[in-house]
Amino acid sequence: MCQEKAAAKVxxxxxxxxxxxYGDYLYGFAMSRLRNPDAAAxxxxxxxxxxxxxxxxxxxxxxxxxxxxxxxxxKIVDQIRKSIKENKVDIEAEDEALLESFWFKYxxxxxxxxxxxxxxxRKFYDNGEFWKVFEVCIDQVxxxxxxAFVLKVLEDQSTEEVCKVMDITPNYLWVLLHRARTQLKTxxxxxxxxxx
Amino acid sequence: xxxxKQVSNALSKEDYEKLPPLKRFLLKLxxxxxxxxxxxxxxxxxxxxxxxxxKQHEEELVxxxxxxxxxxxxxxxxxxxxxxxxx
Numbered sequence: 001m002c003q004e005k006a007a008a009k010v011x012x013x014x015x016x017x018x019x020x021x022y023g024d025y026l027y028g029f030a031m032s033r034l035r036n037p038d039a040a041a042x043x044x045x046x047x048x049x050x051x052x053x054x055x056x057x058x059x060x061x062x063x064x065x066x067x068x069x070x071x072x073x074x075k076i077v078d079q080i081r082k083s084i085k086e087n088k089v090d091i092e093a094e095d096e097a098l099l100e101s102f103w104f105k106y107x108x109x110x111x112x113x114x115x116x117x118x119x120x121x122r123k124f125y126d127n128g129e130f131w132k133v134f135e136v137c138i139d140q141v142x143x144x145x146x147x148a149f150v151l152k153v154l155e156d157q158s159t160e161e162v163c164k165v166m167d168i169t170p171n172y173l174w175v176l177l178h179r180a181r182t183q184l185k186t187x188x189x190x191x192x193x194x195x196x
Numbered sequence: 197x198x199x200x201k202q203v204s205n206a207l208s209k210e211d212y213e214k215l216p217p218l219k220r221f222l223l224k225l226x227x228x229x230x231x232x233x234x235x236x237x238x239x240x241x242x243x244x245x246x247x248x249x250x251k252q253h254e255e256e257l258v259x260x261x262x263x264x265x266x267x268x269x270x271x272x273x274x275x276x277x278x279x280x281x282x283x
Contacts, residue, residue, distance in 0.1 A: 015276045015280045016273075016276055016277050017271055018276055019264075019273045020273075023269060024258075024261075024264055027262065027263065028258055029254075029261070030260045031261060032257075033263060037262070037265075040262075041268045044264070044272065045275065046273065048275070049279065050278050050279070052276070106200070106201070107200035107204060107232055107233050108201045108204025108208070108233075109200065109232075109233045109235065109237065112237060113235060113236075114236050115234055115240055117242075123241075125249050128256055128257075131253045131254075131256070131257055132257060132260055134246075134250055135257060151257055153244075153247050154247070159209050168199070170209075171234075174204075176206065184240075185243075186203075
């Protein structure tokens, strides 16, 4: 049994081969989250260096590519933290009004009557082209809503962690996520319907 | 029964698919019938479905994403070779 488990272990790829094998993969991921080529390249470099340091803890249970991707999650958070330090998140007047509104305080929602979708996105979940357009649309969402969306939704960070990184309250995080969802919906309606 | 505020709070903290089964059931029930928060929170849930599905399709998008440029690739290669020699 133990031998079978040992045989199933994924071999360690020497770090000298990481750039060729995983460089583009990790850079593509970092770009999809950070959209800044310099920050994405730094993120890949930090991931590789952290990977070398932690290599003795690699347990071989999954491909090293996915193990490095796991390390990169923290590096993406670090890069966003750095960018937030340079551009502190201020509450916009419109968002402040929403946070103070009766409806938000009573029900935790922004509006009882949001615009319905112009098309049914579910129909296209099996269509690879739809996800390409989706990724382009995420890129076009404005910061800091996009940063909140990346941290909370795409990188699965806890509410507490995102609030700490962005130095905002949980209520404001919710408003930013609402902004991101609304923008994403509008962008998808424009870009997807125009692409067909 | 859950209140609108409880539903909104739960959805703002977590993907509804990760909630315990009973809470998920009560949440779906509330959103289906609530005339106040139903429309809004249904869109939040649909957005969560969409993002979950996007993450499942991400590996297929790798080929279309930007690649490292030659200079950065070379720089990284040298860095990794130097570190590998040290170890």
